[in-house]
Amino acid sequence: MIEHHFRNFVSDKLNTYMSTGELDGGTMTLVLIVISLAIALICFMVAHHVFVRFFNHILLKTNKPLAECVTNNRVFEKLSILTPLLVLNIFIPIAISHYDILSTVIDRVLAILILLVILWMVYCFLDAVNDLATYKGITRRMPIKSFVQLIKLFTFFIGVIVTISILANEAPVILFSGLGVATGFVMLVFKDTILGFVAGIQLSANRMVSLNDWIQMDSYGANGTVEEISLTTIKVRNFDNTVSMLPAYALVQNAFINWQGMSDSGGRRITRSVNLDVTSIRFVSKEEVEELTKLRLLRQYIFEKSKEMDDYNQSLEQDDLEANQRSFTNIGLFRAYLNAYLHANKDIHQYMLIMVRQLQPTPEGIPLQIYGFTNTTDWGLYEGIQSDLFDHIYAIMPQFGLRPFQQLTGHDFAASNDSLSSKI
Missing domain, CATH: 3.30.70.100 (Alpha-Beta Plaits)
Incomplete structure (x- = not known):
């Protein structure tokens, strides 16, 4: 792996320039840890105050709506958090390399933290995409939020599997190959999610309902404006200011009235x-x-x-x-x-x-x-x-x-x- 090759390269350089010639001893370990923390802090400051501002400024000049969505969801800020973790993941195991168990534990903990920050950054980016779609009015024609939630769910499962593989020190491919056994269990647990996703595709493909549409579904006591279309539910604000949460697949399986055509006609x-x-x-x-x-x-x-x-x-x-x-x-x-x-x-x-x-x-x-x-x-x-x-x-x-x-x-x-x- 690139990470291990880079660690070996850094370790060789440190062995060359250190007077002791080896990286053992409590004092040298403490010095290397302090140096690692200092480098990580410097990288965080540079990434946060230089690169993040630079990227936000460039994005603001090229695409202001996208820049506002990315800034509001603080996507690049997660990158500034990721940078010091990457630095620590390279240098800390080297500093405590003669403590095998501790080095292994720290290495895996840092790898999991890096994975969590990457997932966090992906989630924020997906939220920014959803906000941009809402700004451009795309969510009126397509349930973008449903797709965003599905991608988040899929990313979450990948993160869980990769985390388990890190803790078990096994390749993620081995764990992925074992998912076939749990397919039936997953289908049972996430039945509403799967049905909601399929229903969301049908609703968007046939343009049956969109945000701000006035719909009426007497079987669920809903009569009002669609406020939110998520992966599994449709949120309707009724005219008496109550809120009805409808299963997404219910709009495909049951009859409902969409009054938006009347509103669009002007009469x-x-x-x-x-x-x-x-x-x-x-x-x-x-x-x-x-x-x-x-x-x-x-x-x-x-x-x-x-x-x-x-x-x-x-x-x-x-x-x-x-x-x-x-x-x-x-x-x-x-x-x-x-x-x-x-x-x-x-x-x-x-x-x-x-x-x-x-x-x-x-x-x-x-x-x-x-x-x-x-x-x-x-x-x-x-x-x-x-x-x-x-x-x-x-x-x-x-x-x-x-x-x-x-x-x-x-x-x-x-x-x-x-x-x-x-x-x-």
């Missing part, structure tokens, strides 16, 4: 009905039609429809039966008014479908459905627009002679009793 749908009392539906007299022409939104419709009806009625050859003639109905005029009102409303998205339609009659009356989209997807603004719209619908309904359907209440029975009492 949120309104599909609400008002139930009309069937007994209030009737034909409208000419005087009532004349009165309704005062509504600016209905003038054009009444003008065009009146001309069409007059032409048809004149073709009936003096048939005066009202049932044979075409006439306005209050529900038809009401539908026309609402349609014109929606098209004139600045809060309704005019480039998406707008429709006012009747649904199948029910025991609660005839549902008149408003179908359209607001020009905002903000929940609060959406609810305000929808409420204002139906406030207006209920308020103007009596002008068309229509009544909304409502179940009888205690007030209705009380009013009926009062009426009967007054007649008696």
